[in-house]
Amino acid sequence: MGAEPLEFEGRETDPVSAERVLGLKCRLCGKQYPKEALNFCTDDFGPLEVAYDYEAIARTFSREAVATRPQTMWRYWDLLPIDGEPTVGRHVGRTPLIRADRLAKALGVGELYIKNDAVNHPSLSFKDRVVAVALSKAVEFGFQTVGCASTGNLAGSVAANAAAAGLDAYVLIPDGLEQGKVLGAMIHGARVVAIEGNYDHVNRLCSQIAFRFGWGFVNVNLRPFYAEGSKSMGFEIAEDLGWRVPDHVVAPMAGGSLIGKIHKAFKELEILGALENPVKTRLHGAQATGCNPISATVKSGASKVKPVKNPNTIAKSLAIGDPADGYFASQLIRDTGGWSDDVDDDSIIDAMRLLAETEGIWAETAGGVTLAVTRKLIEDGRIDRDESIVVCIAGNGLKTQEPLLERMARPTVIKPSLEAFEALLERDAAPALATV
Amino acid sequence: MPVVRIPTPLRPHAGGVDKLDLAGSTVKELFDRLGEAHPALRERLFDGEELRRFVNVYVNDEDIRYLEDLETPVAPGDEVSIIPAVAGG
Ligand SMILES: Cc1ncc(COP(=O)(O)O)c(C=O)c1O
Numbered sequence: 001m002g003a004e005p006l007e008f009e010g011r012e013t014d015p016v017s018a019e020r021v022l023g024l025k026c027r028l029c030g031k032q033y034p035k036e037a038l039n040f041c042t043d044d045f046g047p048l049e050v051a052y053d054y055e056a057i058a059r060t061f062s063r064e065a066v067a068t069r070p071q072t073m074w075r076y077w078d079l080l081p082i083d084g085e086p087t088v089g090r091h092v093g094r095t096p097l098i099r100a101d102r103l104a105k106a107l108g109v110g111e112l113y114i115k116n117d118a119v120n121h122p123s124l125s126f127k128d129r130v131v132a133v134a135l136s137k138a139v140e141f142g143f144q145t146v147g148c149a150s151t152g153n154l155a156g157s158v159a160a161n162a163a164a165a166g167l168d169a170y171v172l173i174p175d176g177l178e179q180g181k182v183l184g185a186m187i188h189g190a191r192v193v194a195i196e197g198n199y200d201h202v203n204r205l206c207s208q209i210a211f212r213f214g215w216g217f218v219n220v221n222l223r224p225f226y227a228e229g230s231k232s233m234g235f236e237i238a239e240d241l242g243w244r245v246p247d248h249v250v251a252p253m254a255g256g257s258l259i260g261k262i263h264k265a266f267k268e269l270e271i272l273g274a275l276e277n278p279v280k281t282r283l284h285g286a287q288a289t290g291c292n293p294i295s296a297t298v299k300s301g302a303s304k305v306k307p308v309k310n311p312n313t314i315a316k317s318l319a320i321g322d323p324a325d326g327y328f329a330s331q332l333i334r335d336t337g338g339w340s341d342d343v344d345d346d347s348i349i350d351a352m353r354l355l356a357e358t359e360g361i362w363a364e365t366a367g368g369v370t371l372a373v374t375r376k377l378i379e380d381g382r383i384d385r386d387e388s389i390v391v392c393i394a395g396n397g398l399k400t401q402e403p404l405l406e407r408m409a410r411p412t413v414i415k416p417s418l419e420a421f422e423a424l425l426e427r428d429a430a431p432a433l434a435t436v
Numbered sequence: 437m438p439v440v441r442i443p444t445p446l447r448p449h450a451g452g453v454d455k456l457d458l459a460g461s462t463v464k465e466l467f468d469r470l471g472e473a474h475p476a477l478r479e480r481l482f483d484g485e486e487l488r489r490f491v492n493v494y495v496n497d498e499d500i501r502y503l504e505d506l507e508t509p510v511a512p513g514d515e516v517s518i519i520p521a522v523a524g525g
């Protein structure tokens with residue numbers, strides 16, 4: 001525990017705080033497990049999820065209490081599954097929710113917001129939220145070695161947060177990720193291992209490694225705790241809308257976890273009586289056409305998610321062919337009256353540029369996916385132009401430069417003279433003059 | 437004989453071992469033999485005759501859904517891995 005006082009009001013003195021988190025529970029059969037590093041039910045392989053006592057939570061959680069707490073994701077500690085104070089990632093979250101009027105105008109809608117996790121601390125993606133919870137939990141459990149299977153953003157987040165916490169990190173990625181993602185993990189001293197194959201191969205190997213070596217893999221054996229961290233994005237959206245939930249949320253989907261946790265966050269606030277309006281939010285999921293197992297499931301109405309064998313998209317962070325939560329994400333989208341669609345690489349780039357040119361936000365390729373799908377859903381009438389929309393931007397454009405470098409013009413080079421600059425202005429103006 | 441790798445948390449249902457040498461020429465036959473030796477383990481993997489939703493099976497490096505599912509042929513020396521599907525992302 002650090003020297004800085006954290007002002008987690010009520011935490012240290014609250015005798016029931018440890019009972020807020022009851023344990024883990026299988027989403028299929030309901031079997032209960034203690035708080036342990038285990039991600040699946042040993043009876044039926046169903047996902048384990050954290051179980052809370054909301055009555056205990058209601059004793060400490062209120063809008064007023066939240067208002068007095070630090071401007072980080074930990075202002076919602078009552079609803080996150082750690083028992084002590086957070087020891088890792090204490091400055092994560094509380095990213096801006098931006099009213100995006102220029103973008104709204106371009107899309108022809110009235111009320112549009114960008115939740116900008118491209119500027120999350122410390123590693124510039126929403127993954128810092130899940131990692132903060134997972135590694136705080138890893139410390140509680142006594143793990144010294146941690147790890148992850150990553151499509152890129154998680155790599156940097158685990159590496160950075162583990163470094164700050166003094167933990168040893170093994171970061172496994174598919175070979176061929178963007179430079180920014182790879183360097184962003186290596187700079188922190190993590191052991192970065194690139195696997196010949198795609199993300200699903202990486203993931204399978206990590207499942208074997210985590211249990212064999214008894215390490216804390218954030219998205220394997222620590223996954224039930226890890227995944228809960230994404231709820232903080234939903235809490236922040238609601239708080240920043242004046243404790244209201246929007247009509248629509250569009251979220252990127254890789255494993256399909258984030259989208260479900262945003263909805264869960266809204267429902268928990270509703271249970272606690274913290275919302276001004278009922279949760280009728282439609283959850284929409286965004287994928288790339290080159291890796292669209294979840295959107296294909298939603299569009300076809302199938303009950304099983306068909307995995308994509310060879311993902312091929314510039315949105316590498318979303319390139320999971322066999323998504324762990326694909327089934328639940330597709331169910332959620334249907335149940336909330338949302339939809340899911342996918343977009344090609346050119347549409348992704350166009351949307352990245354549109355966001356940058358209208359709102360000054362440089363999102364990564366996955367952000368391009370999310371905005372391009374939002375645009376499609378609006379054009380197809382699946383999102384009503386008069387209703388409120390939140391678009392979740394989960395990662396930063398600095399980390400996915402390669403596909404832009406291939407497509408964008410280079411800066412014009414001139415001599416350091418006024419004549420050269422005037423000549424440039426003339427050239428810039430020429431086409432415009434010609435059309436007057 | 438092909439060898440079947442057991443996920444660590446399920447080893448108590450496989451007599452405590454991490455792999456089983458089993459006879460058979462398809463994945464299905466291996467799992468039938470596995471069921472005879474360790475019925476409690478088979479019950480956890482299968483819902484009737486179908487693999488449960490969150491169980492993935494690989495023959496060497498390939499997911500059997502990209503091969504012939506339970507009819508995927510196996511040869512001596514092949515490694516069959518049972519992997520919980522709920523991971524990653
Ligand atoms: C930028 C970005 N957006 C979205 C996602 C998808 O999250 P999930 O796997 O929870 O669906 C990821 C996952 O790596 C990501 O890196």
Ligand SMILES: [Zn+2]
Nearest residue numbers: 026029041046
């Ligand atoms: Zn179960």
